[in-house]
Structures are given as C-alpha cells and as structure tokens.
Amino acid sequence: MGRCEGAMALVTGGASGIGAAAARLLAAQSARVMIADRNAEGAARVAREIGEAAASVALDVADAASWEAAVAATLEAFGGWNVLVNSAGILRHGSVESETLDDWRQVMEINVKGTWRGCKLAVAHMKETGGSIVNISSIAGIEAGGDLCAYSVSKGAVRQLTKSVALYCAERGWQVRCNSVHPGIIETPMLDTYFAEQPDPQAERAAWDQVMPLGIRGEPEDIGHMIVYLASAESRLVTGAEMVVDGGAMAR
Amino acid sequence: MSGRLKNKVALVTGGASGFGRASAIRLAEEGALVCVTDVNEDEGRETAAMLGGRGFFQRLDVTSDGDWTETMRAVLGRYAKLDVLVNSAGIAAARDNIEECDDAIWDAVMDVNLTGTYLGCRHAIAPMRRAGGGSIVNLASVLALKGEGGALAYCASKGGVRLLTKAVAVHCGRQKNGIRCNAICPGYMLTAMLYDFLDTLNDREGEHARLASMHALGRLGDADDVAQMVLFLASDESRFVTGTEMVVDGGFTAG
Numbered sequence: 001m002g003r004c005e006g007a008m009a010l011v012t013g014g015a016s017g018i019g020a021a022a023a024r025l026l027a028a029q030s031a032r033v034m035i036a037d038r039n040a041e042g043a044a045r046v047a048r049e050i051g052e053a054a055a056s057v058a059l060d061v062a063d064a065a066s067w068e069a070a071v072a073a074t075l076e077a078f079g080g081w082n083v084l085v086n087s088a089g090i091l092r093h094g095s096v097e098s099e100t101l102d103d104w105r106q107v108m109e110i111n112v113k114g115t116w117r118g119c120k121l122a123v124a125h126m127k128e129t130g131g132s133i134v135n136i137s138s139i140a141g142i143e144a145g146g147d148l149c150a151y152s153v154s155k156g157a158v159r160q161l162t163k164s165v166a167l168y169c170a171e172r173g174w175q176v177r178c179n180s181v182h183p184g185i186i187e188t189p190m191l192d193t194y195f196a197e198q199p200d201p202q203a204e205r206a207a208w209d210q211v212m213p214l215g216i217r218g219e220p221e222d223i224g225h226m227i228v229y230l231a232s233a234e235s236r237l238v239t240g241a242e243m244v245v246d247g248g249a250m251a252r
Numbered sequence: 253m254s255g256r257l258k259n260k261v262a263l264v265t266g267g268a269s270g271f272g273r274a275s276a277i278r279l280a281e282e283g284a285l286v287c288v289t290d291v292n293e294d295e296g297r298e299t300a301a302m303l304g305g306r307g308f309f310q311r312l313d314v315t316s317d318g319d320w321t322e323t324m325r326a327v328l329g330r331y332a333k334l335d336v337l338v339n340s341a342g343i344a345a346a347r348d349n350i351e352e353c354d355d356a357i358w359d360a361v362m363d364v365n366l367t368g369t370y371l372g373c374r375h376a377i378a379p380m381r382r383a384g385g386g387s388i389v390n391l392a393s394v395l396a397l398k399g400e401g402g403a404l405a406y407c408a409s410k411g412g413v414r415l416l417t418k419a420v421a422v423h424c425g426r427q428k429n430g431i432r433c434n435a436i437c438p439g440y441m442l443t444a445m446l447y448d449f450l451d452t453l454n455d456r457e458g459e460h461a462r463l464a465s466m467h468a469l470g471r472l473g474d475a476d477d478v479a480q481m482v483l484f485l486a487s488d489e490s491r492f493v494t495g496t497e498m499v500v501d502g503g504f505t506a507g
Contacts (some may be wrong), residue, residue: 003254170468170503180380184492213425214432214494222492225484234480237439237473240506244496248432250424251495252417 002030008078013088017188021220025052034074044117061114082131084122091191111154137180166240177239184246186218212247257284261331266341267297270443275482276477280306314368337376364407385430393436421495432494439501468503
C-alpha cells in the first residue's frame with residue numbers, strides 16, 4: 001500500500017517539469033492522477049507512461065470553462081477528487097522598467113488567477129469530502145528578483161493565497177488543507193527556456209548555480225517528493241505552511 | 253516497512269519521550285538503525301526496546317561535550333557510521349518571562365535547547381563527512397517564528413536554533429561535504445512537555461482549549477505528526493532541502 005492510497009489527484013502543468021514528476025511520484029504511491037495541461041498531447045503521453053492509475057485532460061488554467069471540464073473529467077474518471085496540485089506556471093524575464101503590460105497580465109493570469117480558480121473549485125468540492133491543495137510557488141515568492149518582477153509578484157501572491165485558503169477552510173472545520181511549495185532552481189523546460197533567452201546563457205547558468213550552497217542541481221523529483229508528503233495523510237497537521245526546497249539558496 | 257531509510261544510521265537526542273521517541277520509532281520502522289539518547293535512562297531504554305532490535309540506548313546529556321564524544325564513539329563502534337542526527341532534546345521552563353526569568357532559568361533553557369543542538373551539529377559533521385554526507389534535523393518551534401510572553405528563554409533558544417541551522421547548512425554547502433541541515437517548527441503538541449506545563453495550571457482544560465484555538469485547525473497535533481517530517485528530512489527524498497525550516501503547526505503561523 002502506497003503513501004497516497006485513496007488519493008484522487010488533479011495535477012495542472014502535468015505534461016512536463018514539476019507537474020509531470022509529481023504525477024509520477026503520486027501514482028507510484030498508489031494515487032490516481034488526472035494529468036492536466038494546455039499541452040494535451042504531452043499530458044496524454046505522461047498518462048500513458050504511468051499506465052492505469054493515470055488519465056489526462058486538456059486544461060488552460062486561465063479559462064474558467066476549461067477548469068470546469070477538467071474537474072468533471074477527474075470526477076468521472078475516479079469518482080471523487082481530493083488532491084489538487086497547482087503546478088501550471090510561466091516565467092517571464094523582466095524588471096519593473098522593462099516588462100510590458102501584456103507580459104505582466106499573462107503571468108498574473110496563469111500563475112495567480114489560474115491557481116485561484118483551482119483553489120476555488122477544489123474548496124467547493126473538497127469541503128464535503130476533505131482534501132489537500134498544493135500550490136507551487138517559488139523562492140521568488142519570498143525573496144523577489146529584480147529582473148523577475150511579475151514572476152516574483154505572482155509567486156508572492158500564490159504564497160498568501162495559500163494561507164488565506166488554508167485559514168478559511170480550517171476556521172470552518174473543513175478537512176481541506178492548503179500549502180505552498182517554494183522550489184529553488186529546478187531543472188525544468190521552463191528553466192531551459194529562460195536560459196535560452198539570455199544574452200549569455202552559460203554565464204547566467206553559472207551565476208545561478210552559485211546561488212545554491214548545496215552544489216547540486218535540483219530535479220523535478222525533489223519537488224515531487226515534497227508534494228507527495230503534502231498530499232498524503234502524513235501531513236494531516238500541516239496547513240497554511242510554505243515548504244522551501246531550494247538547495248539552501250534561501251538560508252543565507 | 254517501505255524502507256525509506258534503508259541502510260541509514262541515526263542518532264536521536266531526547267529519545268525518551270515526545271518528538272524524540274516518536275522519531276526514533278518512525279526512523280526504525282523505515283529501516284534505520286537508531287541510537288536513542290536521553291538523560292532519562294529508564295524511558296530512553298524503553299524507547300530503544302520499542303525498535304524491534306534496530307537500536308540501542310546511550311545516556312547523553314546534550315550539554316556535555318564529553319558525553320557527545322562518548323556517544324559518537326558508541327554509535328561508530330556499533331554501526332561504523334552516522335547518516336542522520338535528530339536534535340530533539342529540549343526543555344521549557346516555568347516563570348520564563350522577561351521579569352521573572354533569572355540566570356538559572358535562562359541558562360538551563362539555553363544550554364539544553366541551543367548549546368545542546370550546537371554541540372550535536374559539531375560532533376556529527378566529521379563522521380557524516382566520512383560517510384559522504386548526512387542529514388541533521390534540528391527541532392525548533394513555532395516560537396522561533398512568533399513571540400510568546402511566557403516563553404522568553406524558550407523563544408530565544410529556538411530562534412537561535414533556526415539560524416544555527418542555516419549557518420550550518422551554508423557552511424556544509426560551501427564545503428560540498430553532502431551534509432544537509434534543516435529545522436522543524438512544530439506548533440504546540442500533545443507531548444510530555446506540554447502535559448507537564450498544563451499540570452502546573454489551575455485551569456488545565458481552559459489553557460488546552462486556548463492553545464488549540466491558536467492553531468487554525470483548532471486542535472493540537474501529536475509527536476507522530478513531527479516524526480513524519482523528521483522522516484522526510486532524514487531520507488534522500490529531501491536531498492535538495494537544506495537550511496530551511498519546515499512548519500508542522502496546524503496553521504499556527506499561517507495567519
């Protein structure tokens with residue numbers, strides 16, 4: 001019996017990176033997993049790799065109707081829904097001076113409003129049944145980056161959204177926990193894209209490596225293990241918490 | 253047993269009760285060999301006897317440098333290495349507020365909670381380096397993050413543990429020695445330490461209810477809740493986690 005026996009999870013951004021790793025590790029611990037992503041083909045591929053425990057659905061987290069459909073697909077496939085992992089997110093490089101309003105809006109729409117929509121639907125459903133919501137924020141949601149303005153702001157918003165949802169549910173006696181995970185620099189397609197856009201990708205890469213005292217690069221599975229803990233009953237006392245998984249970047 | 257700590261050797265301080273006992277049991281369940289330590293010998297031996305042959309008891313006063321040397325010798329003599337240290341030994345005191353706290357109260361709380369943790373970290377580094385790495389888990393508290401008037405030295409000591417943890421993590425990271433160091437901040441929990449405190453009060457039930465109401469979930473957790481996080485931090489699942497504090501507090505610090 002796995003650590004997430006009985007878990008029926010919806011994982012957004014599940015086609016790649018942290019979402020895909022979370023889906024695989026949750027399934028390995030006996031959860032059933034709906035893999036949701038704007039990239040429907042990628043989501044289906046991850047679901048096929050996992051096998052019987054997984055299914056996939058197209059989800060644009062910025063779209064309300066798309067969310068409704070993804071939740072309906074989860075309920076239909078598993079007969080219930082008690083874990084939500086809000087992993088869909090985007091990163092745009094830009095400072096308060098350089099970034100455009102369009103970029104700002106897009107980052108907020110996906111990272112903040114997308115997570116908010118998910119929480120809203122999850123609370124409405126899980127207040128009856130109990131459940132666990134895991135929002136992927138970032139260390140940038142605790143310490144901002146000057147060249148990551150919209151991204152830092154959006155992740156800070158996710159951090160406080162998480163606590164507000166946690167308190168709201170706890171105050172009503174609902175068995176819905178809500179926590180945030182704050183990854184440091186993790187080897188994901190999002191990070192690859194970021195480096196590729198830099199004038200000197202190698203120098204930027206070297207600078208980022210220096211940030212982490214531990215001296216190893218973080219993999220999506222490192223975040224996935226924390227997600228498994230938060231999804232499981234092992235963390236039944238944990239709500240409104242922020243879990244930093246960052247190779248020591250924030251320690252100094 | 254799913255073996256999340258297969259082939260690991262762990263040392264747990266404060267193992268006679270509370271978080272220490274629950275952690276020792278949970279680590280052994282997942283495959284670790286555990287050296288249980290405490291100044292309380294009878295209950296420490298009781299814990300060791302609960303581990304199904306996967307551990308032994310060693311008397312350790314965490315404030316004594318000499319005791320630490322002896323304890324490390326015992327662990328390395330028996331199991332030849334050390335992978336995990338859980339610094340769980342801790343005390344709270346009555347009359348621990350800025351007006352009543354005297355030198356004796358201050359020194360006692362600081363010695364066990366902060367100096368004891370420091371000594372543990374210092375003694376664990378060398379054997380862990382030889383083992384190619386390791387994980388140190390320090391028990392701080394939500395009172396490392398928020399103040400409480402009746403817990404002056406306690407707050408100071410746990411705040412110290414929080415930053416001691418980060419300093420050790422950064423030091424080990426720079427050395428690239430594979431050693432991680434993290435803190436856990438539990439809320440008020442149903443342990444012997446809390447029951448002892450409640451026993452000093454006239455309105456035991458009222459205080460229990462007041463403490464429970466400070467946690468968003470409206471109840472106090474128990475030592476097993478902390479042991480699950482100790483297990484995560486002790487295991488290789490957290491290989492990218494260092495210098496952080498993990499809150500296990502029923503929402504105490506969320507608002």
